[in-house]
Amino acid sequence: MSAFVDALGRVPPLLAAHVLLSASALLLGIAISLPLGIWSARNATVARVSLGFASLVQTVPSLALLALFYPVLLSLSALVGGGIPALGFLPSLIALTLYALLPIIRNAVAGLHGIDPAVIQAADAVGMTPAQKLRLVEAPLVAPVLIAGIRTAAVWTIGAATLSTTVGQPSLGDMIFAGLQTQNWALVLAGCLSAAALALAVDALIGGIEYGIRARRRWLWIASAVVLVAGTAIATLPLWPKSGGDRTVVVGAKNFSEQYILARLIGDRLERAGYTVEYRDGLGSAVVFGALSGGDIDVYVDYAGTIWANEMKRRDVPEHRAMVAAIADWAAREHGVGLIGSLGFENAYAFAMKGADARAKRIASLDDLVRVAPQMTLGSDLEFLERPEWAAVKRAYPLRFAKTTPYSPTFMYRALESGNVDVISAFSSDGRIAADSLTVLTDPRHAIPGYDAILMVAPSRAKDAMFRAALTPLVGRIPVEAMRAANYQVDRDADKQTPEAAARWLAAKVGL
Amino acid sequence: MFPASYRNMPDNLPALAFDRVTKRYGATIAVDSVSLEIARGSFVALVGTSGSGKSTLLKTLNRLVEPSEGHVTIDGTDVTAEPAPMLRRRIGYVFQNIGLFPHMTIAQNIAIGLKIAGRSDEAKVAELLDLVDLPRAIADRMPDALSGGQRQRVGIARALAPGAKLLLLDEAFGALDPVTRDALGTRIRALHDRLGLTTILVTHDMAEALLLADRVLVMKTGRIVADATPADLVAGKGGGDAQALVQVPRAQAERLQALVA
Numbered sequence: 001m002s003a004f005v006d007a008l009g010r011v012p013p014l015l016a017a018h019v020l021l022s023a024s025a026l027l028l029g030i031a032i033s034l035p036l037g038i039w040s041a042r043n044a045t046v047a048r049v050s051l052g053f054a055s056l057v058q059t060v061p062s063l064a065l066l067a068l069f070y071p072v073l074l075s076l077s078a079l080v081g082g083g084i085p086a087l088g089f090l091p092s093l094i095a096l097t098l099y100a101l102l103p104i105i106r107n108a109v110a111g112l113h114g115i116d117p118a119v120i121q122a123a124d125a126v127g128m129t130p131a132q133k134l135r136l137v138e139a140p141l142v143a144p145v146l147i148a149g150i151r152t153a154a155v156w157t158i159g160a161a162t163l164s165t166t167v168g169q170p171s172l173g174d175m176i177f178a179g180l181q182t183q184n185w186a187l188v189l190a191g192c193l194s195a196a197a198l199a200l201a202v203d204a205l206i207g208g209i210e211y212g213i214r215a216r217r218r219w220l221w222i223a224s225a226v227v228l229v230a231g232t233a234i235a236t237l238p239l240w241p242k243s244g245g246d247r248t249v250v251v252g253a254k255n256f257s258e259q260y261i262l263a264r265l266i267g268d269r270l271e272r273a274g275y276t277v278e279y280r281d282g283l284g285s286a287v288v289f290g291a292l293s294g295g296d297i298d299v300y301v302d303y304a305g306t307i308w309a310n311e312m313k314r315r316d317v318p319e320h321r322a323m324v325a326a327i328a329d330w331a332a333r334e335h336g337v338g339l340i341g342s343l344g345f346e347n348a349y350a351f352a353m354k355g356a357d358a359r360a361k362r363i364a365s366l367d368d369l370v371r372v373a374p375q376m377t378l379g380s381d382l383e384f385l386e387r388p389e390w391a392a393v394k395r396a397y398p399l400r401f402a403k404t405t406p407y408s409p410t411f412m413y414r415a416l417e418s419g420n421v422d423v424i425s426a427f428s429s430d431g432r433i434a435a436d437s438l439t440v441l442t443d444p445r446h447a448i449p450g451y452d453a454i455l456m457v458a459p460s461r462a463k464d465a466m467f468r469a470a471l472t473p474l475v476g477r478i479p480v481e482a483m484r485a486a487n488y489q490v491d492r493d494a495d496k497q498t499p500e501a502a503a504r505w506l507a508a509k510v511g512l
Numbered sequence: 513m514f515p516a517s518y519r520n521m522p523d524n525l526p527a528l529a530f531d532r533v534t535k536r537y538g539a540t541i542a543v544d545s546v547s548l549e550i551a552r553g554s555f556v557a558l559v560g561t562s563g564s565g566k567s568t569l570l571k572t573l574n575r576l577v578e579p580s581e582g583h584v585t586i587d588g589t590d591v592t593a594e595p596a597p598m599l600r601r602r603i604g605y606v607f608q609n610i611g612l613f614p615h616m617t618i619a620q621n622i623a624i625g626l627k628i629a630g631r632s633d634e635a636k637v638a639e640l641l642d643l644v645d646l647p648r649a650i651a652d653r654m655p656d657a658l659s660g661g662q663r664q665r666v667g668i669a670r671a672l673a674p675g676a677k678l679l680l681l682d683e684a685f686g687a688l689d690p691v692t693r694d695a696l697g698t699r700i701r702a703l704h705d706r707l708g709l710t711t712i713l714v715t716h717d718m719a720e721a722l723l724l725a726d727r728v729l730v731m732k733t734g735r736i737v738a739d740a741t742p743a744d745l746v747a748g749k750g751g752g753d754a755q756a757l758v759q760v761p762r763a764q765a766e767r768l769q770a771l772v773a
Binding site: 123 | 574576595596597598599600601602605607609610611612613614615624625627628629667670671674
């Protein structure tokens with residue numbers, strides 16, 4: 001229970017960001033939908049186009065819609081010479097606004113079409129101008145139906161806003177995603193309950209406005225509206241400007257335990273150096289480098305091979321030290337991003353099998369795997385099958401699995417343990433490799449590049465001596481055994497630790 | 513269309529004039545080149561079967577229908593000379609479905625014409641309720657709390673509120689029971705005389721037309737086929753189409769008479 005109370009402590013700032021994002025998207029959605037809805041009710045062609053577009057948006061999964069605006073805004077920014085943030089608030093706002101359009105436009109059109117034609121004829125006959133007709137007759141009659149649409153949009157928006165975590169916008173989704181990765185169910189529960197409570201409260205309040213107008217109970221809808229506005233203001237209180245400005249740094253993390261731990265390790269050091277630290281957890285590995293070079297985050301840990309293949313589009317596999325040097329050179333030249341150094345361990349993709357199974361089938365290397373792969377199922381993390389590393393492995397070894405199934409990392413290990421899959425794309429620094437006695441297959445053809453953990457800082461911090469000084473002691477300091485042990489503290493099922501606790505343990509272990 | 517000498521004598525102008533008014537909907541001709549003059553202060557009934565074009569012709573007066581060809585003038589001025597909302601504020605229009613605003617009280621419904629014109633007069637609502645024989649107490653009620661007959665009275669009060677001198681009744685009594693219908697017809701005729709209105713009543717009920725109007729026009733397939741006083745029509749004049757319509761109430765009256773005899 002105390003874990004749950006601890007988790008609830010993380011709610012206020014995330015709730016504030018969540019409410020601000022949802023409310024902004026809803027208001028923008030209303031501002032766009034209202035004129036569009038009125039126009040659509042008057043013109044069948046406009047109705048076909050606007051409702052068709054809004055319905056099309058709904059068919060795109062919300063996660064994909066959010067991700068879609070990253071490349072769109074990135075190229076737009078390049079087009080106008082930079083300055084448009086491709087991550088964080090803006091893409092989330094656009095995606096959620098588009099999501100909010102359909103129910104509002106649809107209800108506006110249905111409501112306007114549903115007005116008794118005799119009433120419209122009477123409005124014309126008494127000599128109302130089109131504006132008077134809209135204000136005095138159509139608006140009040142369509143209001144309950146329209147507000148029902150806004151209510152639906154509000155609930156959708158609040159729900160979908162949890163996904164904005166993946167594009168670097170803080171929301172209650174931060175707790176859900178982080179909790180899922182580290183199997184911290186108290187965190188997941190606190191995040192889900194907060195989001196659900198927010199949605200229910202907003203639903204009830206807008207419902208109160210809707211009913212108050214429908215039943216002509218003035219006090220009811222006015223009271224509901226006042227509570228709604230006041231609640232929004234109070235919930236966003238933590239976001240209101242406070243002193244600290246330039247001393248606030250944002251530490252980014254991808255969506256797995258090691259990243260959460262390292263982010264806290266970095267954050268603790270920066271706090272000790274006098275910075276105010278915020279965390280952006282759960283960033284997709286496709287967007288995190290962009291977030292750094294765009295200044296949305298100030299520092300994070302990436303892996304050499306990931307930058308090499310994904311960002312630099314290189315296919316060759318040089319020796320570790322040369323690769324890190326080449327990355328440092330490229331990052332500074334192309335993006336102004338600073339590379340402070342390697343942390344001292346590697347987190348490579350490593351194909352792993354259950355030890356007993358590997359011995360029985362006499363498989364020790366990827367070469368051995370080729371012959372049995374057609375009878376086997378590969379379990380991977382969510383992105384591996386799309387990554388250039390998998391393409392490189394397939395080029396080097398003609399692997400054809402009977403089936404491939406992506407999992408979130410935690411469940412990938414479970415799937416191997418339970419026999420749902422025979423081989424997984426594990427991570428070499430993962431504590432579960434030793435704990436579960438897995439066999440890591442060797443890569444005799446050197447298809448998989450090195451994955452040294454490297455500390456990357458944003459252009460604005462690359463020449464900040466005080467900032468660099470706080471982080472430099474981490475370089476070369478973390479051996480893979482220590483990282484594995486820390487990871488396992490968070491990933492194991494029994495006596496699970498939080499990333500914060502594991503980070504403190506790691507710092508003590510390596511003497512920082 | 514008028515002699516030049518009339519131009520400076522508006523009192524002698526016909527209140528309303530239709531000059532070769534035609535309304536087409538695609539290939540269908542609803543009103544077929546109708547020319548007609550209606551004198552100030554007259555109570556004219558426009559009678560015909562469904563689809564004869566009588567309602568369409570009526571609506572060209574307040575521009576709820578725009579003619580395909582021809583001109584409509586009120587007091588010598590073309591109805592298109594000013595924006596339609598301005599024109600309509602001076603014309604009372606009452607129709608079968610009434611169209612009371614369901615979100616407004618009876619008082620707000622009656623005063624709507626004043627409100628949109630920027631005039632507001634509380635006393636006027638009570639006066640208008642008296643005029644159409646409604647108790648003043650219903651002023652604060654909502655339309656859905658009223659009976660059909662009461663609602664139509666509110667519709668008439670709403671039409672007369674801005675001080676309209678031209679009243680258009682478009683099947684205004686069509687949905688009412690016979691007793692209410694008769695009472696309301698009589699009341700309208702009394703208001704017409706008292707307020708000095710020019711009234712056009714569109715109806716498919718020849719008996720109603722004969723009993724209320726000074727002049728009866730019969731329409732068929734978009735044309736006016738008879739134009740006569742009620743007395744002349746009852747006396748058998750006005751031509752075959754008109755007599756076919758007059759025959760209905762006459763035969764009913766004779767059968768009722770036979771029951772007594």
